[in-house]
Each structure stands twice: as structure tokens, then as C-alpha cells.
Amino acid sequence: MSGAVAREAVAAPSREVAAAARTRLDALATPLGAWGRLGELAVWYAACSGSARPTGPERVRVVVLAGDHGVAQHGVSAYPAAVTPAMVRTVLAGGAGVAVLGRSLGATVRVLDIAVDDDLAGVPADVQRYKVRRSSGSIDREDACSAAEIAAALAAGAEIAAEEIDAGADLLVLGDLGIGNTTPAAVLIGAQLGLDAATVTGRGTGIDDPGLERKTEVIGAALARVRGRAADPVDLLAAAGGADFAAGVGFLAAAARHGVPVLLDGVIAVAQALTAQRLQPGAVHWWAAGHRSTEPAQSAALQALGLEPLLDLGMRLGEGTGALAAVPLLRSATAVLSGMSLLSDLDL
Numbered sequence: 166m167s168g169a170v171a172r173e174a175v176a177a178p179s180r181e182v183a184a185a186a187r188t189r190l191d192a193l194a195t196p197l198g199a200w201g202r203l204g205e206l207a208v209w210y211a212a213c214s215g216s217a218r219p220t221g222p223e224r225v226r227v228v229v230l231a232g233d234h235g236v237a238q239h240g241v242s243a244y245p246a247a248v249t250p251a252m253v254r255t256v257l258a259g260g261a262g263v264a265v266l267g268r269s270l271g272a273t274v275r276v277l278d279i280a281v282d283d284d285l286a287g288v289p290a291d292v293q294r295y296k297v298r299r300s301s302g303s304i305d306r307e308d309a310c311s312a313a314e315i316a317a318a319l320a321a322g323a324e325i326a327a328e329e330i331d332a333g334a335d336l337l338v339l340g341d342l343g344i345g346n347t348t349p350a351a352v353l354i355g356a357q358l359g360l361d362a363a364t365v366t367g368r369g370t371g372i373d374d375p376g377l378e379r380k381t382e383v384i385g386a387a388l389a390r391v392r393g394r395a396a397d398p399v400d401l402l403a404a405a406g407g408a409d410f411a412a413g414v415g416f417l418a419a420a421a422r423h424g425v426p427v428l429l430d431g432v433i434a435v436a437q438a439l440t441a442q443r444l445q446p447g448a449v450h451w452w453a454a455g456h457r458s459t460e461p462a463q464s465a466a467l468q469a470l471g472l473e474p475l476l477d478l479g480m481r482l483g484e485g486t487g488a489l490a491a492v493p494l495l496r497s498a499t500a501v502l503s504g505m506s507l508l509s510d511l512d513l
């Protein structure tokens with residue numbers, strides 16, 4: 166047992182329901198296999214929801230975990246760290262991408278300050294209820310945070326997931342916010358998959374060529390510094406992740422333990438998923454990948470997890486937006502599986 170997350174396999178979505186859903190899919194009034202991956206998506210959601218004729222998801226709940234990162238001081242982002250608290254306020258005001266997309270889909274959006282480097286004066290107290298610390302150590306030269314902070318953040322993430330599930334979620338989306346966070350995401354993925362800095366480094370918010378060179382160096386230094394610590398995913402989170410990453414890991418592992426499906430977002434959520442799957446083997450069966458981020462580390466991690474993204478739109482916003490963009494596809498998939506006539510109903 167490490168922190169709040171047990172290292173034991175989680176129960177898989179119902180195999181019986183999956184088999185019944187597949188039987189129904191194959192019997193629909195279409196040529197066999199005609200729905201392609203949309204049909205596979207419907208079978209996945211059916212198994213997760215426990216019904217071979219699922220509806221929805223209707224109660225989509227998004228949680229955006231915000232945190233700053235010490236590495237941002239090394240010019241690894243195209244934007245200043247002040248954007249993080251400003252965007253937390255923009256999510257709360259309803260003007261952020263995730264807020265607008267969430268509203269258009271009838272999803273709730275909750276933003277939480279886990280490690281923002283600001284006191285966020287005046288925001289509702291609930292937003293900071295799970296705050297662990299301000300920012301993180303610069304991972305190229307020091308640990309992101311302590312083992313105790315990681316334990317607190319893992320437990321916070323699990324509690325946040327439980328709250329969203331208690332509130333009735335039939336689909337969860339995990340989003341992120343934090344200038345510099347594509348750097349620890351790349352390090353977590355590189356360290357766990359044994360990939361080098363050049364392979365996992367991407368342009369994040371859109372850094373230029375000198376910035377990309379700097380970022381690759383920082384990621385290389387961090388990978389060298391944490392070498393040997395990937396064997397213990399909880400220790401790796403302290404070394405190279407941070408409190409917001411640990412909260413995401415706790416959230417994803419808890420969603421799987423509670424048997425609630427999650428649509429994954431970009432490189433940050435997928436770095437958290439790769440880590441959570443090691444702590445809670447089998448959790449991956451409760452997740453689907455919403456979209457392919459432009460970050461190369463996300464593709465590497467998705468491949469390692471055996472997940473194929475539903476969308477590939479060149480998006481790189483984070484906040485959970487790439488996952489939300491796939492919600493209409495998921496709703497289409499369940500509508501088709503549950504609502505279509507069967508081939509046997511045809512007057513042939």
C-alpha cells in the first residue's frame with residue numbers, strides 16, 4: 166500500500182454485459198462491423214455502465230486540477246506562470262475553453278487548486294479545499310515535492326473522484342491546468358517507458374526552436390536525475406511529478422475502483438493514467454482516450470496503455486477539452502447500439 170492507492174488489480178468492466186452488447190451490435194440492421202470503432206466504443210461504455218443497451222452518458226462531470234511547476238522558471242513554456250491562476254479564475258467565470266465546451270454538452274466543470282503558485286484571493290473556498298502546496302521543486306535539480314505531499318495529493322484525488330461519483334457522474338473527465346506541466350508529464354512518461362528526452366519533448370503551449378532546445382535539456386537533466394526511481398511510481402511522482410499529478414493519479418485509480426468510466430485528455434492526463442495503471446493494474450479498462458495531443462509523449466504513453474484516441478484534431482489545450490470533444494461521439498455510439506433496429510426485424 167502506497168498513499169491512498171492500493172497496488173492491486175481492479176475488477177474489470179462486466180465481461181457478460183460486454184458480450185451481450187457485442188451480440189446486439191453484431192445483430193443491428195447494418196452490415197456486420199459497419200460501425201467500426203464507434204461500435205467498439207459503444208461496447209466499452211455498455212460494459213462500464215452495466216447495461217447492454219446503455220443511454221447517455223448524461224451526467225458528464227469534469228474536474229480540472231491546477232498546479233504550477235518549478236521548471237517553468239527555465240523558459241520551458243511559451244507563457245508566464247501568471248497564466249495559471251488567471252486561467253483558474255477564467256474557468257470559474259465560465260470563459261475558459263473547458264467551461265464553454267462543458268456548457269455546450271451539459272457537463273459540470275469543477276476546477277480545483279492543488280498546487281497553484283498564488284493565494285487566489287477571493288475565489289470560493291471550495292476551490293482550494295484540496296490545496297497541497299504552492300508550485301513544485303524544479304525537477305531537473307530537485308524533487309517536485311515530498312512523499313507526505315504525494316500521499317496527501319493521492320488521497321485528495323481519490324476523494325474528489327468519490328465526490329463526483331456520489332454526485333451521480335456516469336462519465337468522468339480529468340483536465341489539467343498549469344504553465345510548465347508538459348515538462349513533468351514528459352519526464353513521467355519518459356522515465357516509465359525508458360524513452361529519452363528527444364523522443365518525449367514537445368512544444369507544449371508552442372515554444373520556439375531555442376525554447377524546444379532548452380526544454381529538451383531540462384527534460385534530459387530530470388530524466389538523468391530520477392534514473393532508478395521509476396520502479397516505484399509513488400516515489401517517481403515525488404521526484405518528477407508534483408501534487409497536481411499525484412491528485413490526478415489518485416482520481417483515475419479511484420474512478421476505476423468505483424467502476425466509473427473516464428475519457429482521458431492530453432499528455433498530462435495520460436502521464437497520470439500511465440502511472441495510475443501501474444498502481445492499480447487493470448484500471449486502464451475503465452478509460453478511453455478522447456483525443457491525440459500534439460505532444461509526442463502522449464502518443465507513446467497511449468500506445469503503452471493500448472489505447473487508440475477517438476479524435477486527432479491537432480489540439481493541445483489541456484483543461485479536459487480534448488476529452489470533452491469526444492463526448493458527442495460516445496453519445497452517438499450508445500444511441501446507435503441502444504436505439505437501432507436489428508437485421509432480424511427487416512422484412513426480407
Ligand SMILES: O=C(O)c1ccc[n+]([C@@H]2O[C@H](COP(=O)([O-])O)[C@@H](O)[C@H]2O)c1
Nearest residue numbers: 242343345346347369370431432458483
Ligand atoms: O493536454 C495537452 O496535451 C497539452 C499540450 C500542450 C499544452 N497544454 C496546456 O498548456 C499548459 C502547459 O504547456 P507548457 O508549454 O506550459 O508546458 C497547461 O496549462 C496545459 O493544460 C496541454
Ligand SMILES: Cc1cc2nc[nH]c2cc1C
Nearest residue numbers: 244248252342482483484
Ligand atoms: C491562455 C492559456 C490557457 C490554457 N489552458 C490550459 N493551458 C493554458 C495555457 C495558456 C497560455
